[in-house]
């Protein structure tokens with residue numbers, strides 16, 4: 538596997554891919570019009586791991602398929618490696634490796650044999666296949682028939698297949714689907730390694746937000762075919778809501794005291810029972826909260842600042858987008 542690009546992580550900036558206002562409508566079997574992408578715009582900077590997030594049916598797979606030339610956009614533009622698609626598709630195809638909607642291999646053949654056959658298409662031999670198997674941790678299982686592989690092993694073989702042509706851009710649609718926690722962690726380590734050691738750029742759709750938060754440099758959140766949040770993970774988290782968790786015996790009394798002090802309070806149930814979430818007022822609201830509560834004879838068992846997680850950012854983004862959609866009366870698709 539030759540290394541084509543060794544861009545270090547700190548030279549982010551060059552765009553490998555740019556979607557601009559991409560629209561894709563399907564006609565369903567019932568003749569209904571279904572808008573999968575509705576002005577979809579996102580960029581994929583070189584050397585980054587980009588997470589594509591969104592609820593079921595929001596357009597993630599369609600966007601990745603459009604990039605790979607598997608579906609054709611009705612409007613908007615997609616550029617990859619400086620070329621306009623679909624005109625430049627053949628030229629950029631060799632620079633992308635992909636795993637979309639699960640791998641397709643021959644059940645009776647071993648993992649290695651399957652990859653060797655795939656390798657022939659890419660003009661790569663046994664050495665490259667062995668290296669790809671090693672990267673995904675399948676060396677031991679290489680000679681076992683594919684039919685005996687677990688779901689996780691199948692997914693990993695799919696990723697190995699996508700790596701054979703030493704792509705600069707790896708496009709993976711839900712590669713962590715069905716993997717157990719250890720396999721998910723291995724996949725995450727693989728992405729980091731491919732980015733850091735090979736300068737690979739990776740775009741990965743996923744529903745496993747905690748993993749995306751750990752591995753991705755950027756995330757793009759899509760809803761109804763439109764991007765509703767986009768940016769470096771750190772920035773999105775910083776802009777996310779931060780609140781203070783207050784665990785106190787008399788939740789009702791504490792709530793009214795804090796609300797009378799002008800604070801935004803919501804009741805919640807934490808792992809240890811009822812708690813209050815107080816909207817952030819200062820970088821360290823602890824002393825102020827303690828003072829207000831103590832003045833009313835209320836002494837919290839726990840007071841802690843909670844930073845937003847990617848899941849919070851995601852849920853908020855979806856809620857806001859839905860509220861805005863409701864407010865503007867945006868309708869679904871019509872037949």
Ligand SMILES: Nc1ncnc2c1ncn2[C@@H]1O[C@H](COP(=O)(O)OP(=O)(O)OP(=O)(O)O)[C@@H](O)[C@H]1O
Pocket residue numbers: 563564565566571572573591592593594595596597598599600
């Ligand atoms: N070939 C097709 N024919 C008709 N409708 C389609 C087709 N492909 C996708 N769609 C529709 O386009 C919308 C977006 O689908 P897409 O598969 O891109 O979503 P997704 O974000 O990948 O969802 P999931 O998280 O479930 O994988 C959905 O409403 C889907 O039903």
Ligand SMILES: [Mg+2]
Pocket residue numbers: 597598599710
């Ligand atoms: Mg999908």
